[in-house]
Amino acid sequence: MLARQRLFWLSKPYDLPGSDARFLRAVRDNCAYHLDHCPEYRALARGLGFDLSQLETIGDLKRLPMLPTLFFKRHALSSMPKWRMAMYVTSSGTSGSFSQVGFDWGCILAEVPMILKLGFLHGLVSPVPANYAVLGYRPNKNNRTGVTRTMYGLTWFAPPLRRAYALHYRDGAYVPDLDGTAKALERFARSPFPTRIIAFPSYLWFGLRRMEELGLSVKLRPDSKIILAGGWKQHYAQEVEKPRLYALAERVLGIGEENIHELFGAVEHPIFYNTCKCHHFHVPAYARVLIRDVNTLEPLPMGQAGLVNLISPLMNATPTLSVATDDLGVLEPGEKCPCGCKAPYLTILGRVGLRDITTCAAGAAELLGEGEGL
Numbered sequence: 001m002l003a004r005q006r007l008f009w010l011s012k013p014y015d016l017p018g019s020d021a022r023f024l025r026a027v028r029d030n031c032a033y034h035l036d037h038c039p040e041y042r043a044l045a046r047g048l049g050f051d052l053s054q055l056e057t058i059g060d061l062k063r064l065p066m067l068p069t070l071f072f073k074r075h076a077l078s079s080m081p082k083w084r085m086a087m088y089v090t091s092s093g094t095s096g097s098f099s100q101v102g103f104d105w106g107c108i109l110a111e112v113p114m115i116l117k118l119g120f121l122h123g124l125v126s127p128v129p130a131n132y133a134v135l136g137y138r139p140n141k142n143n144r145t146g147v148t149r150t151m152y153g154l155t156w157f158a159p160p161l162r163r164a165y166a167l168h169y170r171d172g173a174y175v176p177d178l179d180g181t182a183k184a185l186e187r188f189a190r191s192p193f194p195t196r197i198i199a200f201p202s203y204l205w206f207g208l209r210r211m212e213e214l215g216l217s218v219k220l221r222p223d224s225k226i227i228l229a230g231g232w233k234q235h236y237a238q239e240v241e242k243p244r245l246y247a248l249a250e251r252v253l254g255i256g257e258e259n260i261h262e263l264f265g266a267v268e269h270p271i272f273y274n275t276c277k278c279h280h281f282h283v284p285a286y287a288r289v290l291i292r293d294v295n296t297l298e299p300l301p302m303g304q305a306g307l308v309n310l311i312s313p314l315m316n317a318t319p320t321l322s323v324a325t326d327d328l329g330v331l332e333p334g335e336k337c338p339c340g341c342k343a344p345y346l347t348i349l350g351r352v353g354l355r356d357i358t359t360c361a362a363g364a365a366e367l368l369g370e371g372e373g374l
Helices: 002-008 016-037 039-047 058-063 069-074 105-121 146-154 178-189 201-213 233-238 242-253 354-367
Strands: 087-090 100-103 130-137 160-170 173-176 195-199 225-229 260-266 269-274 288-292 306-311 322-332 345-351
Touching: 002 016, 002 105, 016 039, 016 058, 058 288, 069 322, 087 146, 105 269, 130 146, 130 178, 130 201, 146 195, 146 225, 146 260, 160 178, 178 195, 178 201, 195 201, 201 225, 201 242, 288 322
Parallel strands: 130 160, 130 195, 195 225, 225 260
Antiparallel strands: 087 100, 160 173, 260 269, 288 306, 306 322, 322 345
């Protein structure tokens, strides 16, 4: 499995053409592993008529067996026993069900250089201590969600002085405390150290609106940052355009758009996507993204909207090599972005209809002979 390590130790994290050979070798190794160790994945591949010999060029990635994220919410797949896994996490489960995904030790060792390299490149890593306001879940032994672990991990990009959380675990459930977080921000504003706000976009919007209603505003240090992780999820109907959110952040907190960073990823695809200075998600060398027609699942050319298919050979514990999300997106050439990065960038447009995803997931289950479970 050295091919995976060589891919994730690349010195140029956005050089897709230069990483094609390493990426393809890592994909072949990862695919072979899942075919050998996961009976369900092997059955799916056979049902699709897929064979490892079909992976000869980077263009053949479209042939990989593709599993929808909804499938992982209804079927626990693994390619190794739990006792061999480094950790076992779940998705947020906002739709009433959640994915269960295992991480192997090789995956962890590959993730670390990826996160550090991209963290330095995007200016997130700093030796200067910071106060943290986390508009998300306070970690709890009963909470295994990936987003909680991610948000906690982000508090180590700069040495943490204090952490204030907006969601606290009480009596078996999480309860919000946006007013308490607003008061913590007032205290942090008096600190000689910067503040970092890590938030769901929706909670940032609601929290800042609440501060505005209360007539509260603070002037955080100029080197303070906002890091947005996750989407609007169950609050999608209230989603606002980014410029409105950025303007509110500057008005209430004094944090300009240049210090707002966004992250994109999924429990089933834990690749560290960061926005550039133009707020575009350029695809890093550790992954490839295909946009597929919602009806036919055929790959679409750049510039056309469709179902987002994420590919990465990161994980051996769970067969997440190629996953279809429930997001609609469009892939654009990197040259269209003024930031100078040549890697294509992904724009998330919204969520596809549940019927389309259910049909896609049911198709995968039928190939596995489990159609009655959907």
